Amino acid sequence: MKNYLDILFNPQSVAIFGASNEQGKVGAMIMNNIVACGYRGKVFPINPNKKYEGKDIFGYKVYPSIENVSEKIDLAVIVVPRKVVKNMIVQCIENTIRTAIIIPAGFGETNEEGKKDEKELTRIAENGNLKFVGPNTMGFWSANISLNVSMGYMSPLPGNVSIISQSGSTGVVICSELRGMGVGIRYFVSSGNEASLSFEDYLEYFINDNETKIIAGFLEGLRKRNKFLNICKKNVTKKPIIILKAGTTDPGIKAASSHTGSISGSDEVYNATFKQYGILRAQNINQFLDLIRAFICINLPEGNRVAILPGAGGMGVLTADASDKAGLNVAKPSQGLINKINEILPDYWSHSNPFDPVGTQDLSVFPTLLELLLESNEYDCVITNVIEIRSLLEQYFPQHDEGKQIKQMMIEVMDSTEKSVARRQIKILNKYRKPVVFISHVYPNSKLFRIFEKKNVLIVKNPDSAAFVLKSLYEYNRFLKKIKENSQTTIQR
Template sequence: MSKTTRDLSPIFEPKSVALIGASNNPLKYGWIILANILANGYKGKVYPINPNEDKIWNLKVYRSLSEVPEEVDLVDIVRPAETVPEHIEECVENNVKSAIVISGGFKETGREGEKLEGEMVKIARKGGMLLVGPNTMGVYSASVSLSALMPPILPKPGEVSLISQSGNIGTNLLAFGSEQGIGFSKFVSSGNEADISTLEYLEYFAEDPSSKVILLYLEGLREGRRFVEVVKRIKEKKPVIIYKAAVSRAGAGAAKSHCGALAGSTKIYEAAIKQSGAIRASTINGMLDLAVGFLYLPLPKGNRVGIVTWGGGYGVVASDSCELAGLDVPPLAPETVKEIDQLLPSYWSRGNPVDLVGLIDREVQPKTLEAVAKTKNIDALIASGFILGRAVGSSIYKLLDRENKGPSKNWTESTTKQIVEVMRNLMDKYQKPIVTVTLTTDPGILKNVLESRVPAYSTLETAAEVLAKMYEYQKNLKK
C-alpha cells in the first residue's frame, strides 16, 4: 500500500462485528444481514445491538455498544440516516475501528443529505475510524467467512475481488458468479464513498495475496490522475478489469442521483483506462468472463489463434469473431495438416479453422486439439463443441437404457470430464490458452468444468474477446 492508503484490515479481517439495528423482523435488513453473517460461518464474535430486544437468532442482544464486553473491530449500522451521526459518535466513544453505514438518505438525495454525510465523516475521521458507505450493501471477506451483506446471498470463496459503485450490480455479480462456480476473495459495495474511495480499496486489494484478479464496476471518480498511477502499479501484480457505466448523459444523471458519483467525460475515462493498463469489459457479466480467463488461462504470447470446431459454421463464426477482435487466424503449418490427415476423414477442412466434420470420437478429438496446440505459429486455441450438455443424445440414451444397451446416461458427464482434463494438461504442457465454447446452459456441467480450472463460454464472440483482452494485457506488461 502507498503511504496515503490506510490499513483496511479492520473492515475485511475483523475479529468482532456488531450490528446496530439488529432485528427479529425477517422483513428488515437488521435481520437479513445478521442471518448472512451467521449462515456464512463468520469466525469472529457477533454482537447484535437493539435496546428493545433480548435475543435474536439465539444470540444475546445488547442495548448499546457500551454494554459490549470488548472493543469491536467492525460495526454495521442499519438505522435511519438522521440517527447515523449519533451512532458514529457512539462508535468513536467505544474505540470501534471501522463501520459500514448501510443506510441511504445522504449525498445522493441532495443538499441536506450531503450536509448530514459531511457531519458523519467529520466525526469518524476525528476518531480515526474507517467508514464504508453510506448507501452501501455491505462487504464480504472469504478469509474470515464474513458476509455482511444486505441481500440473502452466500458467495463462493475464491480468488476474485470486486469493488462496485452499485450495490445491486455488485451483489448480483457475487450471486451469479458463485452459481457459475466463480469464487470471490473480497467484495465491497463502496456506496457514496464519503470516507474510503475506490482507489483505497484498489490499493488494499492489490496487496491482498488471496486476490488474484480485481474487478471494478465504476460510475465516477474524484481523482482521475491518481487512478491512472494506482492501476499502472497494480497491473504489474494482477489484472484490473473495469466496467465503466454512466457513459451517456442519461446514465451520468442517474449515477449522480444513485450514489452521488462524478461521472465526467466519457472520452477522458476511456483515455485514463487505456493509459492505466486496465482491461475494459464491454458488458457487466463480461467482467466475470474475463476474470476466469485471467485466473485459469496462461497469457497468450501472440495474437495467432487456432480454431477447432465440431462443425463448419462455427468455424466461420469463430474466424469472424477473432478478426473483429483484432486476432489473427493463420494457416496451419504443412506438418500439422499432415498429422491431422491421419486423424480425421479425408473431407476435413484441411486448414484453420479445423472442422471435425461432426466426428464424435472422443479419442480423436483431443489428439486433433494437441496437433494444433503444438504448432509453432499458434499462440492460443478456441475449441468449440467439445463440451456437451445432457440434452445431447438424451432421446437415444433413453431408448438404449430402456433396452439395456449402449452407453449409460452418464456418458456425457464422464467424457466431458476427460476432455476437460486433456485441455488442462495441454495448457500446462504448451503454455497456450485453450478457450472452450459450449452451447449448453446446464449449470451442473458448466460448474464442474470451471472447477477443473477451464473456462467455458457460451459464445464464440466472448471467447475471442477474452483472448484479445488477455493478449492486450500481455503486451502492456511488456511495455
C-alpha cells in the first residue's frame, strides 16, 4: 500500500481526464489549481472534444486520449461525467497508471444503482492493480511537490500537519482556516466514498511519514475498523492524532450515510476507542483547529494546575468556570506568591486565582505578573488575555471633532504600548517554556495576532476553548507517561 501512496502523493506526472479551460467547470478548476500552486511535475490535459484539437490549457498541450501520451503517467485525475468514469479507469489500467482520483459523485452515496457502479469500479481497479481516491472527492494537496489537485479554492502553506477529511468541503474550510492561522499542511486528502483507498490507509501512511508531525481527521465513520485499531495500537506514542467525529446523533448518522456512504456507529464505542489509544477528540471545528495549533505552539502541561491572569474581572470568572468544568485545577496561590504580587498591584487586587489586577491602567504589569506566575512553579499552565484596547478603540465612534482627535491619539499610544507588552510576553514565554494560552475576542483580526503568530504563541477565541485545549494536552501527556511507565514495568519484569 505504501508504494501506491508514495506515487499518489508524489507523482512526477499527472493526466487530467476532462481537463477544460471553461471557467465554472470542474476540469478548469483542477487545472487552475495545479498551475496556480506551482506543481513541479509534468501535466497532460486529456479531452477528446474537437475544440481542443491543437490547443493548450494554461500552457499545457491538450491530448485527445491517454493513448496519445507517450510518457509514463503516475496519477490520473478523472473529472469526466459519472457514466464514463469506468471507461477512464479501464484506459488508465491499460496504460499502466497505478493511481487515480475520481472526482465525480453519484456512486455509492446515492442509490442501489450507484452502489453497484461503485463496486464495479472497485473490482476493475483491484484487478488492474490501480488504487484511487474517491469517488465523490474534492481531491488532495501535497506540499512536497506543491500539487493541488482539488476542487477547492485553497492554497495551503507547506508544513507538518497532515489532514484526512471524509467531507471535501469541510476539509477545504479547515485548510483555509489553518492558513489564516499560519499553520502549514503537508498532506490534505478528501477521502470521498473510500471505494479503494480508505481513511485507515491514509492514516497509516501519515503515521509512517517522517515529515508529518500531527495528524488531523474529519471522520464520519470507519470502513475498516480492525485495521484502524491495529494502526492505533502501533501509533500510541509516535505522533498526536486529532479527530473531529461527526455523525453522533440519529440525524447526523443518516446524513453521513447519504453524504459519503459511511457507517457511523456508536458514539460511545468511538469515545472508548479514542481514549484507549490516546486520540484527541474535538467536538466542533473550532476545537479541532485550536488543538492542531496547540500542538505546534505550546508544550504539553506537566500537571493540571492553571493560573488565570485575566484582562478584566468578568473574564476571570468565566475562565475559572471553564477551567473547573474542564477538569483543570484553579489552584490557590501561596502566601509567598501573593506577597510578591502585592509589591506590584494596588492592595485591592483579588489576592486569589484568578489574578485579577482590578482595572489597572498600567498595562506593563501584565507581562510582569505572567513571569511571576511562571517562575513560581505553583502552576503548570496559564490562561491570560491578549491586551488589545486598540481594537476596542476602533469600535468607538465619537460624534465631535475633539473626541475624534482624542480617539486617534489614544490609538497611537495603545498601538505602541500593546506591541511593547506583547514583545515582553513573548520573551517570557521563550524563557520559561510552560504552556500559556491567550484569549482574544477579535482574533484572528487582532492587530497583534501577526506578532504572536510569528512566534508560535497560541491564541484562542474564548475561555472555553482555552480550558479545553489545556485539558486535552494535559490528558494526552498523562496518556504518554502511562504508556512509558507500563513499558518500563514490562521490561523490568
